[in-house]
Amino acid sequence: xxxxxxxxxxxxxxxxxxxxxxxxxxxxxxxxxxxxxxxxxxxxxxxxxxxxxxxxxxxxxxxxxxxxxxxxxxxxxxxxxxxxxxxxxxxxxxxxxxxxxxxxxxxxxxxxxxxxxxxxxxxxxxxxxxxxxxxxxxxxxxxxxxxxxxxxxxxxxxxxxxxxxxxxxxxxxxxxxxxxxxxxxxxxxxxxxxxxxxxxxxxxxxxxxxxxxxxxxxxxxxxxxxxxxxxxxxxxxxxxxxxxxxxxxxxxxxxxxxxxxxxxxxxxxxxxxxxxxxxxxxxxxxxxxxxxxxxxxxxxxxxxxxxxxxxxxxxxxxxxxxxxxxx
Amino acid sequence: xxxxxxxxxxxxxxxxxxxxxxxxxxxxxxxxxxxxxxxxxxxxxxxxxxxxxxxxxxxxxxxxxxxxxxxxxxxxxxxxxxxxxxxxxxxxxxxxxxxxxxxxxxxxxxxxxxxxxxxxxxxxxxxxxxxxxxxxxxxxxxxxxxxxxxxxxxxxxxxxxxxxxxxxxxxxxxxxxxxxxxxxxxxxxxxxxxxxxxxxxxxxxxxxxxxxxxxxxxxxxxxxxxxxxxxxxxxxxxxxxxxxxxxxxxxxxxxxxxxxxxxxxxxxxxxxxxxxxxxxxxxxxxxxxxxxxxxxxxxxxxxxxxxxxxxxxxxxxxxxxxxxxxxxxxxxx
Numbered sequence: 001x002x003x004x005x006x007x008x009x010x011x012x013x014x015x016x017x018x019x020x021x022x023x024x025x026x027x028x029x030x031x032x033x034x035x036x037x038x039x040x041x042x043x044x045x046x047x048x049x050x051x052x053x054x055x056x057x058x059x060x061x062x063x064x065x066x067x068x069x070x071x072x073x074x075x076x077x078x079x080x081x082x083x084x085x086x087x088x089x090x091x092x093x094x095x096x097x098x099x100x101x102x103x104x105x106x107x108x109x110x111x112x113x114x115x116x117x118x119x120x121x122x123x124x125x126x127x128x129x130x131x132x133x134x135x136x137x138x139x140x141x142x143x144x145x146x147x148x149x150x151x152x153x154x155x156x157x158x159x160x161x162x163x164x165x166x167x168x169x170x171x172x173x174x175x176x177x178x179x180x181x182x183x184x185x186x187x188x189x190x191x192x193x194x195x196x197x198x199x200x201x202x203x204x205x206x207x208x209x210x211x212x213x214x215x216x217x218x219x220x221x222x223x224x225x226x227x228x229x230x231x232x233x234x235x236x237x238x239x240x241x242x243x244x245x246x247x248x249x250x251x252x253x254x255x256x257x258x259x260x261x262x263x264x265x266x267x268x269x270x271x272x273x274x275x276x277x278x279x280x281x282x283x284x285x286x287x288x289x290x291x292x293x294x295x296x297x298x299x300x301x302x303x304x305x306x307x308x309x310x311x312x313x314x315x316x317x318x319x320x321x322x323x324x325x326x327x
Numbered sequence: 328x329x330x331x332x333x334x335x336x337x338x339x340x341x342x343x344x345x346x347x348x349x350x351x352x353x354x355x356x357x358x359x360x361x362x363x364x365x366x367x368x369x370x371x372x373x374x375x376x377x378x379x380x381x382x383x384x385x386x387x388x389x390x391x392x393x394x395x396x397x398x399x400x401x402x403x404x405x406x407x408x409x410x411x412x413x414x415x416x417x418x419x420x421x422x423x424x425x426x427x428x429x430x431x432x433x434x435x436x437x438x439x440x441x442x443x444x445x446x447x448x449x450x451x452x453x454x455x456x457x458x459x460x461x462x463x464x465x466x467x468x469x470x471x472x473x474x475x476x477x478x479x480x481x482x483x484x485x486x487x488x489x490x491x492x493x494x495x496x497x498x499x500x501x502x503x504x505x506x507x508x509x510x511x512x513x514x515x516x517x518x519x520x521x522x523x524x525x526x527x528x529x530x531x532x533x534x535x536x537x538x539x540x541x542x543x544x545x546x547x548x549x550x551x552x553x554x555x556x557x558x559x560x561x562x563x564x565x566x567x568x569x570x571x572x573x574x575x576x577x578x579x580x581x582x583x584x585x586x587x588x589x590x591x592x593x594x595x596x597x598x599x600x601x602x603x604x605x606x607x608x609x610x611x612x613x614x615x616x617x618x619x620x621x622x623x624x625x626x627x628x629x630x631x632x633x634x635x636x637x638x639x640x641x642x643x644x645x646x647x648x649x650x651x652x653x654x655x656x657x658x659x660x
Contacts, residue, residue: 014542018441022455025438025512029458032473032509039476102369105362109370113363122370124642125377131634132380133570135605136627139612140380143620182376189373213351215359243466246572250614276468276573283577286475287494296476299469303461310464 036303039296042289046077051297054082062282065291076290083258084298087272090173090259091248092241095180100234102181103188104223110189111196112218126193130186138250141179146170146251154269162266171253174268179247184237191236195229195320196222228320232313239309243302245276252277275302381631388628391621397629401583401607403617410619413626415585416607419500420569420633422596423579423603426504427511427568432561434508435515436553443523444545463513471577474506478578488588488598498580499588500597506574511564518560522553558644566637569630572605579606583617604630 009017043051061079068076110122150170159168199222207217223230253271261267273281275298285291352363396412403410438455446452462470478486479497487499526549534544580600588598602610604626609615611623 009542011540015445021437022441026455026458105366105369109366135572245468299472303469306464
């Protein structure tokens with residue numbers, strides 16, 4: 001048996017074995033999607049797509065799902081998950097907007113302005129920021145930023161003004177967005193810097209020769225040329241921000257509250273919960289049938305958004321290939 | 328087409344375009360000066376944030392880090408002096424990394440080789456590519472919750488154990504390790520695929536001209552030059568595995584101590600529950616039940632050291648291999 005394996009493989013055999021492995025990988029992944037969808041089905045069959053909307057208190061809906069019998073009545077399946085979706089969109093949206101601004105500036109800095117010694121430092125720094133585990137960011141958030149915001153930024157008057165509705169401890173929108181921004185900025189910076197670095201030097205030089213200053217040349221020529229790469233980077237960063245569970249769970253205040261912009265400055269300090277952190281919170285109750293299907297519905301939604309975003313980032317990057325600006 | 332691309336990826340940082348023009352910044356428009364200042368601010372700000380995190384964790388971590396912590400098991404206690412160290416989480420992290428990488432690397436490499444070198448029928452290769460892209464875009468919490476349901480299926484009881492009620496518990500090192508491999512898979516796959524595509528076609532043609540089969544070409548010609556790419560991808564995957572918390576919290580049971588399922592030496596351990604550094608930090612943060620920030624800081628510092636070593640390894644390996652790019656293989660492309 002071993003002897004047969006050791007002999008050189010024929011082409012045919014190699015192709016079949018490798019193909020089988022590849023198919024196995026693909027089948028496992030497709031199976032996963034089907035499996036999650038199947039688990040989520042009861043939520044869809046009871047609520048349709050209306051569970052994506054708002055209405056009622058999410059916490060009481062979730063509580064109703066706990067401690068039911070093995071075959072809960074249809075009314076238990078009632079779910080309106082808008083607070084979670086809102087929390088996810090709010091944190092991810094703000095983080096991507098700020099992160100995009102910072103990473104565009106950083107990329108321009110690295111490519112155009114930084115002295116060589118600083119450039120050499122930037123690469124490992126960005127790598128490090130991208131690879132610090134999320135739980136470490138969460139730890140710093142909950143032990144450093146949350147107390148700081150709670151003690152210094154939120155005034156006692158602000159806390160008292162809403163104490164009947166919600167507790168302002170410092171954990172909330174602001175800290176979540178700050179931490180998420182730090183987490184996704186390096187990813188975007190790396191991708192944008194790569195793209196900017198692959199723009200032919202002569203394009204930039206041509207623009208400078210026409211009288212633009214180097215910064216304008218970068219913005220008008222290089223950045224415009226790699227616009228698709230910027231969009232793609234933002235899409236990937238959004239996927240990361242949407243799926244981040246642990247950090248949001250640690251620093252968002254863990255309350256299915258919807259921060260309201262009309263509350264003024266307090267808006268920034270109001271707690272929230274995201275889809276991903278709700279999955280963590282409720283994972284212990286996964287044996288309750290109604291709650292289980294809700295959790296898998298959240299997971300399906302996250303998976304779907306992540307997939308759409310990575311497809312989008314690939315499609316958007318396609319025009320770059322024409323100029324060999326991307327691999 | 329892709330195979331003829333030059334080996335070197337675009338350099339991450341182009342050298343400064345011109346020297347000695349910094350004095351001219353004064354002559355720029357106000358808005359341009361502002362952007363210039365903001366760019367400097369952003370770049371130095373990121374360095375500052377990274378530096379602050381490392382230094383802060385080093386100070387807090389070293390303050391509480393006692394060599395004893397590394398060799399004692401954690402135990403539940405209110406008093407932080409008696410709650411033990413993090414030997415079990417350390418072992419857990421290493422087991423997870425080993426298990427995940429061992430499963431993911433061969434799968435990813437073989438899949439990538441098939442897609443690039445054979446890839447027939449075309450549609451099947453496209454399906455494989457898309458499904459790997461799909462897993463790359465899936466948050467780890469979704470993989471975790473899938474794994475939890477998957478390993479609770481009755482016939483998969485050998486991967487974990489039956490709880491007292493008769494249901495399959497679904498949480499074990501094996502379950503978590505298999506799901507972890509899904510995290511590492513796209514990273515290793517992408518690195519290998521890009522490496523393969525970067526090998527010039529004439530290398531293959533030269534081998535064919537010598538009468539070698541495609542299989543022999545892969546084995547003898549492509550694989551040796553692919554080694555740095557595979558190593559980079561595997562190390563990136565390792566970093567992702569070491570840092571993942573959601574899968575551990577949901578799928579490893581996150582019990583404080585590694586509790587083997589039965590007395591069978593290795594298998595019992597793998598079928599049992601346990602913890603890793605990430606779940607230990609989570610447990611000891613104010614968000615978890617342990618709430619021992621000092622232990623959490625110490626563990627976070629150890630985790631940061633592991634990450635730093637892995638980063639250094641990636642940089643080192645990709646310098647050996649030709650094309651070193653700021654994000655070589657980090658994202659699925």
